[in-house]
Amino acid sequence: MYQTTYHRASSVDEAASLFAKGSESKFLAGGQTLLPVMKQRLASPSDVIDLGKIKELQGVELSGDTLTIKAATIYYDIMTNADVKKAIPAIAYLTSVLGDPAVRYRGTIGGSIANNDPAADFPAALLALGATVKTNKRSISAEDFFQGLFTTALEDGEIITAVSFPVPAKAGYEKMRHPASRFALTGVFVAQTKSGEVRVAATGASQSGVMRVPAIEAALKANWSPSAIDGVSISASGLLADIHGTAEYRANLIKVMAQRAVAAAR
Amino acid sequence: MGVEGIGARVVRKEDKRFITGKGRYVDDIKLVGMTHAHFIRSPHAHAKVKGIDSSAALKMPGVVAVLTGREIVDDKVGNLICGWAITSKDGSPMKMGAWPAMAPETVRFVGQAVAVVIAESKNLARDAAEAVAVDYEELPAVADVQAAIKSGAPQLHPEAPGNQVYDWVIGDEGATDAAFAKAANVVKLDVTNNRLAPNAMEPRAAIADYDAAEEHFTLYTTSQNPHVARLVLSAFYNIAPEHKLRVIAPDVGGGFGSKIFIYPEEMVALWASKKVGRPVKWTGDRTEAFLTDAHGRDHVTHAEMAFDANNKITGFKVKTYANFGAYMSLFSSSVPTYLYATLLSGQYNIPAIHAEVIGVYTNTTPVDAYRGAGRPEASYLIERLMETAARQLKVDPAELRRTNFITQFPHQTPVIMAYDTGDFNASLDAAMKAIDYAGFAARKAQAKSQGKLRGIGVSCYIEACGIAPSKAVGSLGAGVGLWESAEVRVNPVGTIEILTGSHSHGQGHETTFCQLVADRLGVPISQVSIVHGDTDKVQFGMGTYGSRSAAVGLTAILKAMEKMESKAKKIAAHALEASEADIVIENGEFKVTGTDKAIALPMVALAAYTAHNLPDGMEPGLKESAFYDPTNFTFPAGTYICELEVDPGTGKTSFVDFVAADDFGRLINPMIVEGQVHGGLVQGIGQALLEHAIYDANGQPVTASFMDYAMPRADDVPSFNLSHTTTLCPGNPLGIKGCGEAGAIGASAAVINAITDAIGKNNLEMPATPDRVWRTINAA
């Protein structure tokens, strides 16, 4: 009952058609989420379609004011990519504090956002930077893409092909690491767009997944500096609470991480 | 000492096989016809097992058998025992709830096995286990020790009313009360010692192989003490008489105490192997390790200390509730009593101590010895209290300790232990110097200007190790003697095999034990091998725990070496036509002192085995054995000082420096000792900052994976600054005290004392997670 058939797709189209043939197919990228879940027998796909070796899903491109990261690019390659470091160093930094070396050598940006773990790092970057998720069917704004805990706008069988980030004027990320898993206990991504808009997104904090933080956005819009956030009050209601952090603590972290992200922003 | 003798930093012989993946662990062993076991475990903390329907599973491919708790009880496999009898203050024996290897009627913790599937492969067994329908009737559960003793709490065992295992006392209550009546100052503290999951790298595993023709069992198991396992399996669990049961503990990937005990899985594998007529293998996974390996610690304590006007301690009162989990594991009863309360004098002269320990059943995984076992709880309590007292009495914490140090030895404490030797001022001095204690105030001010809260914390620990004199532990209720045995075999060509009852599961015995031989005979360690972990090879042994392998196990080897050397000298004297008294051993040769006459060890060995020309009446061969029973515990002690910074915005702790000045007596291999201290310190820091095995109010474990249970990683701990101040242990000829547990015993208090110093608030429980520290800083 836990048998599965493994397929290695060589193109996005082939992956989509393989997916359609299986009775309960799953795409596989870095496997850092899917494989543990299968080992625990919490998922039992009939067919596993590996996207990891598809050439068109690999790599980073910088063209004008747009940085595009293909979906199956592993974290390590993002973290060390010269264009990423030049255009949006906050993304290189975010990737460097994501998980541990083993996870960074396997996990992918596409897998991360498809999974949309409420404590994952990348969703905060996408939301704060106003990124666009490209799939084999359409383009989806980050705002529309993330729809709550482990839920996205992806339809069954839809494949993320890339994420495009508008290059900001400034951006920064800071994260309090979960002591056990190293996910974000709370992480805050702050960005100032080239048109002067301020966008702030927090991950790991809210019961409904990655979220914008309007109060901090307003404060930073008025004055882009860490001290501008001093007077902001963040409510603990609706925030996550668990053995590693109370809701009040997470509310505090949203502020403190935002201040540090602003201080680090480049 | 020679390049490979005592005191040399010899690189570990065993590491080649470990580092190249050639270790031989239980799971690496595959026997012909082997089947695989998968346990069906209770998802409930407390429930009645109303029925088990295995009919569907039995029809599945590859399924050999489904065996239940009812059957193992019907086959008269014995209930699990607790090997240390504790008597309550009212004279009644401790209350043992029955613990069958699989539950026939009632489950009392999440993870307790009710049945086992035996199949052709691990996955088939796992598949079939999902098809076994167990009908449970849930019962109310209790996980918290305080909740469990309240009236009206769910009751676990009919044998133990009020969930109480025992109510035990030690010390002189009258004298202690009198001291408090006259006290100039009284300092009070409530502390919780957080429950830990041991998490050895290798999960537990067992392979049982029953030979029907010989009516003989072989058990390969992850044990720290295979002979004790055989003894218990034979004498109490009715598996087979000792000569019909061979227990092999091959390479074992860490134990930390959790692999001392004989667990239900080994018993079931043995029993099932006979039932199905084939070898049965079980390898636990990490989740099973979290659910079923005996946990450690879990105390709730109220303590009060009385001081006179000169800040001298005059009395110490302690009341501790110890959470034992759902059943009494093999040595659990001794941990919060004789391994804890007997250390409550710490490094201090305390005229009167009284402690009461109440052992409690809860619907959680059983709790037993975990690295340090009782002594970390004692040390943490005393050292938190000393720091609290220093703050309350407004004296320097190091000075307060100095004022109260024991300086005369031997010293009889009011709680059984008689400390043989030590120099507590020396280790405190060394640690203070190493960390530049005097310069701390300036560093604190400097950190403050950068928005950081800097703190320093001292911990002066003492432990009782080398466990221990058989007569003494016997008089305190232990069911076994705690000597060790050894055998030295010199082969006819002069190579040497040392057979030892100590077991190595990461400690480096294969190197350190050879170093003793190299030291005495002057032969390279490559000529010596260590044989351990097999009841068919080594005649008997009590195993490895309580930092005892060097102090007790190595001393047994020394005793056997002395006997062997004495015989070899006779043979050499005979061959060299010299007097036995003139023979000295140097560089692998037996020499006539003051001459150039010599005979090499291989020639002596050959002479012993050819027996063509031995002294009249001498038996051939060169092989000697010895049993060594120590006369006292050993008392490693030392000072740890930790300097750290707390980030007030997040509550996160970062280490600045961590110094350790330990007195372990003689060191055989300083490099291995340092490794032991590093590991221990990391476990102590893990307890202080990260680790906590948590249950919700219904007894559901919340931390059953590494995604929730925070194990320390390399970047969570500082680089350690280690040193040694040595007083030789007078209790054994090598002067060894032991080093395996010290780090885990002393580190936690140093860390918490430093954090509470940094944040200026004294009440902080472990683990001091950033959330908890932040809330403490911001509490009204």
Ligand SMILES: Cc1cc2nc3c(=O)[nH]c(=O)nc-3n(C[C@H](O)[C@H](O)[C@H](O)COP(=O)(O)OP(=O)(O)OC[C@H]3O[C@@H](n4cnc5c(N)ncnc54)[C@H](O)[C@@H]3O)c2cc1C
């Ligand atoms: C120990 C550990 C620590 C971690 N720490 C962090 C951390 O600190 N921060 C963090 O953000 N994450 C962390 N993670 C999660 C990690 O980032 C995961 O790898 C990630 O969530 C999934 O990426 P993946 O490439 O491994 O995807 P997979 O596990 O292969 O797939 C995950 C899901 O995404 C789907 N999917 C994958 N690619 C696509 C695609 N192109 N189109 C459509 N669907 C797709 C799959 O079908 C599956 O449902 C950690 C994981 C581990 C094991």
